[in-house]
Amino acid sequence: MGGMSNAIPRPGGRTARTRKEVIAAAITLLGEMPPADLTVGRIAARSGVHESTIYRKWGTREALITDVLLTVSAERLTPPDTGSLRGDLVETIAAVADFLRTPAGYALAYLGATADDKTTATVRDAFWADRFAKAQTIFQRATERGEIDDASSAQLAYEALIGTMHFRILSRRRPLDPDIAERLVDLILNGVR
Amino acid sequence: MGGMSNAIPRPGGRTARTRKEVIAAAITLLGEMPPADLTVGRIAARSGVHESTIYRKWGTREALITDVLLTVSAERLTPPDTGSLRGDLVETIAAVADFLRTPAGYALAYLGATADDKTTATVRDAFWADRFAKAQTIFQRATERGEIDDASSAQLAYEALIGTMHFRILSRRRPLDPDIAERLVDLILNGVR
DNA sequence: TGCTAAACGCAAGTGTGACTTGCGTTAGCA
DNA sequence: TGCTAACGCAAGTCACACTTGCGTTTAGCA
Structure with a gap:
């Protein structure tokens, strides 16, 4: 029990630089090896940031990886508005497919399915809630345009599109074929007949 | 180097008994903990079979788990013939859903998605090839009955059904809702409309 | 029923990777 | 320019996959 310090955080300069270097190193490494081989030691070596520093900053490997992947995926959304349900869906699903074909995208899917800790669980829930909400607006607009009767099966339809990939x-x-988005959307829209 | 022995295997009695005890212990443990916590040490302790014996018999943890899960899932197939495409699909998908709701079923899905070694990869390919072939026969019969024009999207449709779950x-x-099979099949059959 | 060696139990050990900790050094920021 | 958060470094703990040498049990065959 030494004297308690006020512990004023310093988000500027060095701290921010370290964070960026670690995340950049992790993303680079994801392009060179399967996500399961992404160890904290390797990230430390590649980034030049010491392993103990990483643990002090993120706490666990899972938390670090979660942070990395959310940083990467954060940019990639904004529901499109092409004027038709099929157009909106194809654009959305094609963007997801493009992302899933990248090493970081595959890693996001892989680690999102394997990580078991509480932090990741919370982030995962928020992540999918956001995606499903954006999908809902697409179906909602289609309902207002009269393209579909109701949007009651929108969630399941979107889940089928993403889940299949x-x-x-x-x-x-x-691998995801080049035309996977069109084929999936047509299937979910029209059925097998 | 040493004198080579003829190495006559002994599949009977003790060997078979040991195998059964190990697999049974693994399945029991899957009901008590997440699949990631299923260590060889725990399986050894629960089964009463020594850890070194398990490694001599299976070689790696992945190989053991693969063996366990295939043993469990082996029983659960035979494509139904209800007379209608919808009936066949609902029955098939409901059976898969029931399996995926069990600890062993969840473990099969989880470990099938996470295991990275070559042995598991081979088994995985064979496993899915078998499932998709059986699904193809269902759609083939539907085509012959005139329920659908062609079975060209059968593979993708089946992939969507399984993949969503x-x-x-x-x-x-x-969790998988109780009516997941009906809802999915109706979606894939009729589309969102 | 007795022999032989495969299969097993046991103890001890190796290697890797997640995570911790005490201490001295560097560098934001007031 | 001083205070101290953030960092580097070394050393260590712990869990788990996987190995190995050796003595003991037991299946399977004559």
């Missing part, structure tokens, strides 16, 4: 790369370990 | 439990960590 995740399943393809995670469980089957097969 | 895997995504739900792996990536979103949410």
Whole structure:
């Protein structure tokens, strides 16, 4: 019990620089190895930031990786408005497919499915809640345009679109074909008939 | 180097008994903890079989778990023939859903998506090839009955059905609703409209 | 029923990677 | 320019996958 210090944080300069270097190193490494091989030691070595510093800053490997991946994926949304349900969906799903084809995108899917700690669980819930909410607006607009009767199956439809792609790369370990977005959207829109 | 022995295997009695005890212990443990916590040490302790024996028999943790899960899932197939495409699909998907709701079923999905070694990769390919082939026969029969024009999107449709459920439990960590099979099949059959 | 060696138990050890800690050094910021 | 948060460094703990040499049990065959 030494004298308690006020502990004034210093978000500027060095701290911010360190954070950026660590995250950049992690993203680079994701392009060179499978996500499971992404150890804290390797990230430390590549970034030049000491391992103990990383642990002091993030606490756990899971927290670090979660931070890395959310940083990467944060940029990639804003629901499109092409004027038709099919156009909006194809654009949305194609963007997700493009992302999932990148090492960081695959890592996000992989680690999102495997991470078991509470922090990641909270972030995961928020992440998907946001995505599903944005999808809902697309179906909502389609309902107002009269393209569909109601948006009651919108959530399940969106889940099927995303889920099929995740399943393809995670469980089957097969690539996403170039026309996956069109084919999936047409399937979910029209059915097998 | 040493004198080579003829190495006559002994599949009977003790060997078979040991194998059964280890697999049974693993399945029991899957009901008590998340699949990631299933260590070889724990399986050894629960089964009464020594850890070194397990490693001599299976070689790696991945190989053991793969063996365990395939043993469990082996029983659960045979494509139904209800007379209608919807009936066949609902029955098939409901059976998969029931399985995925069990600890062993969840573990199969989880570990199938996370295991990275070559042995598991081979087994995984064979596993899904078998499932997709069986699904194809369902759509084939529907084509012959005239229910659908062609079975060209059968693979993607089946992938969407299975993939949505895997995504739900792996990536979103949410339960499969009781009516998930009917809702999914109706979506894939008729589309959103 | 007795022999032989495969299969097993046991103890001891290796290697890796997550995570911690005490201490001296660097560098934001008032 | 001084205070101290943030960092580097060294050393260490712990859990778990996987190995190995050796003595003991037991399956399977004559």
